[in-house]
Amino acid sequence: ASTLVVAEHEGGLVKPSSLSALAAAEAIGKYNKVSVLLGGSGPALHKAADHAASSHPLVSEVLVADSEALAHPLAEPWAELLRSVQLKGGYSHVITSSTSFGKNLLPRAAALLDVSPVTDVTAITEPRVFVRPIYAGNALCTVKYTGEDPCMMSIRSTSFSPTTDAMSESKVAPITQVDLSFLSEGTIGKSTWVNLTSQDTERPDLANARVVVTGGRGLKSAENFKLLEQLAEKLGAAVGATRAAVDAGYVPNDLQVGQTGKIVAPELYMAFGVSGAIQHLAGMRDSKVIVAVNKDADAPIFQVADYGLVADLFEVLDELLKKIPEKK
Amino acid sequence: MKILVAVKRVVDYAVKVRVRPDRTGVETANVKMSMNPFCEIAVEEALRLREAGAAAEVVAATVGPAQSVDTLRTALAMGADRAVHVLHDPDPARPLLPLAVAKILRAVTLQEKPGLVILGKQAIDDDCNQTGQMLAGLLQWPQGTFASKVILDKEKQKATVEREVDGGIETICLDLPAVITTDLRLNQPRYATLPNIMKAKSKVIKKVTPEELIVDIRSDMEVIEVNEPPKRKAGVVLSSVDELLNKLKNEARVL
CATH class of the missing domain: 3.40.50.1220 (TPP-binding domain)
Incomplete structure (x- = not known):
């Protein structure tokens, strides 16, 4: 298997929910080859890429998409990015975490790739067999994905603990810049980001x-x-x-x-x-x-x-x- | 401008669902069915936009078996002008997936040519949270998901959408036509009044099939089994805060 993990970052670090997505990639297969996709712009992105490169032993490559168009979590350019990276890399699996970013992006990208994603995976029993809650968690549904590659899923970060294995200093994955020539007018530009009002808090997430x-x-x-x-x-x-x-x-x-x-x-x-x-x-x-x-x-x-x-x-x-x- | 609203018939939110003994799904026979709560919010938002003069017509659409007509009647009784019913009998082992529904809704959208499509952000049965995003992607339209506020600018043909995201409230601006999915706090849906329920009976519901819309509804997902979640062990009721602190420290070891 080869898996693309679409990661989020903040303050120069890969977010914990994305580290859980890496743990889910490991649950697909111990010999899974994992690529991490990071997007945005500025120095914090490249710091986060360094973090991603040594974030999990299975990570074999970090893909960095550096563009102002990706600086905000707009689904339109991000879905085009994900489609483009998937068409080039031919991954068997694509994973995001079930954050508001992942929930907004994954289904749109999946539709562009004409595949059906699996939402809120809480357990991976085989590379294509998953457990997910339905009816507000009052039932657990085991589903088998029988479609074409890629098998796309969002995972519940609470169900996959990030690895605590120490990374050896020498094993740092290479970082590659993503070719962004697909970013053009068209779907991009039809949406603009205005602002985010958040409660600043010192307390944990x-x-x-x-x-x-x-x-x-x-x-x-x-x-x-x-x-x-x-x-x-x-x-x-x-x-x-x-x-x-x-x-x-x-x-x-x-x-x-x-x-x-x-x-x-x-x-x-x-x-x-x-x-x-x-x-x-x-x-x-x-x-x-x-x-x-x-x-x-x-x-x-x-x-x-x-x-x-x-x-x-x-x-x-x-x-x-x-x-x-x-x-x- | 026309607004298309997609609605889904689901097990009523107040029903405690039970997994069927053969573990093929949850019991839906003789269970109260209602419009998905997020879809009610979508209908309400479309009606308010029409009432504010931002839209001229509200069309409700659903995909489902014959009984789904009840859900369309609810939308019409709330105030929608007419409805489209895409008939499909579900197969429990191969449920209709959000991608197929999105393709059907794309076909309906191309026929109806609305300036805005509003959907609930998720259905409370399969909890997928996919259809709106997929429809937007298939149409190459911008999307405003998990909306808690929508402002339409008719002249500029733009929608400003406030979204409920993990870190707070995000505001984005979309060129119309666009797809919007509703979150809980967008509005309080109205109840249908008796006169409006009566009036709804004479409103037009067009029936079509996925075949007539030339949509491929293949399913790439097989439901293997549906189980009850593991039960939590019964807890204990304590008599004092001291006892609680003692248990948390020495029994659960979480303090």
Whole structure:
């Protein structure tokens, strides 16, 4: 097998979700030859390429597409890039992570290549047999891809742990520049990037945090979410929210955990005032340890929680804030 | 300008689905079916654009078996002007894939010539999140996926779309014609009123088949089996914060 991993980068490093995509490439085959595709422009791109070159023992080549047209995650030029790289490289598999970037790009590129991709792969049992959740994770579907190459997929990064194998100094993959002559008028230029408004936060990324504390409608206000943030601070945790809390305007949308929000699988997931709708459980059911605090003893969240406290969440938060020592 | 909206009939979002004993899929017989919630948001957005004068006509389309006509009737009762039903009887072992649906919708788009196509970002049954992006790619149109706000500029023929992405809200600008897929916070879909439900009965639903549209609907995916997810072990209810901290430290070892 030969696999193309479409990677994302930030601050000169390959993102953890893309390192998970490399782990998925390894799950396809131990002798898989892996090419990593990185795009964008500027020095951070080339720093990330250096990182990619030594990011996994199977990486045999890093392809760098350096162009202003790729500086922003617009699907139109990126899909053309992916098609062009695939037609040249003839890979058997193409992998992205199920991030908003991957979800936006992969199906468009697949349509250009006339193949059907597999969304949200959580396990690879054979090179062309995959497990993926359907119905918000209430069922797991095993599918076999029977089409032409490439077999394209997006993977759930929470299901594939990045390798921790030490890379030998000598084994650094070569970096090649991608021929960008395919970038012309046509589909490119029909869309323009305007801006990204994000909440700058010092806390770890929700999708990759070791601990996640989540609030639901029970938090009652944006003000009260600050209490959760204090707890997160102490635990080195990320803050998450239910759809109800986001819709009520307590927190921005990018904190939503669930079927249509972020999928998380931290070592510790603490849910405060979360009832446990199936759409929310879909986003956190693979967490290692789940703690639920809710006044309502019948809340469905208690059916998946390892430890439950039927109590007033504000009293519990107060006590936790007093009793948990400051994170060093 | 015309807006085409694609809608899908799925198991109602409030139904707790059960995997069939023979593990070929989930139980859909005698289960409440509804319009996919993201498609409702798509219909609502098209209607609001028409009501704001940005569009003249809203056409709803679906691909599915005879019963899918109910979903089109819902769209018509919400206010869509007419509908197209592409008839297809599904085979559970070889489900119709998003690529085939996108090809069918491309054919419908080429016939209807809308200035904008709006779809839900994903269907809550297969959770694929592919069709809108594929349709945009096949048409070589720009795409605005996971939209939480859409502003149309009729004169400049542009759509400004705010998108819900991992890092926050991204704003992009698209030349029309374009494809937009809806996220949860784009709008609150309206309920169909009884008079409008009655009125919808006389609205036109055109029926076609994939063969008539000359679309190849081959499936490159075989469903091998469908299983229940592993059950979590029943947890314990604790009596105090101290007990919780003790368990997290000494039993689960996560603190």
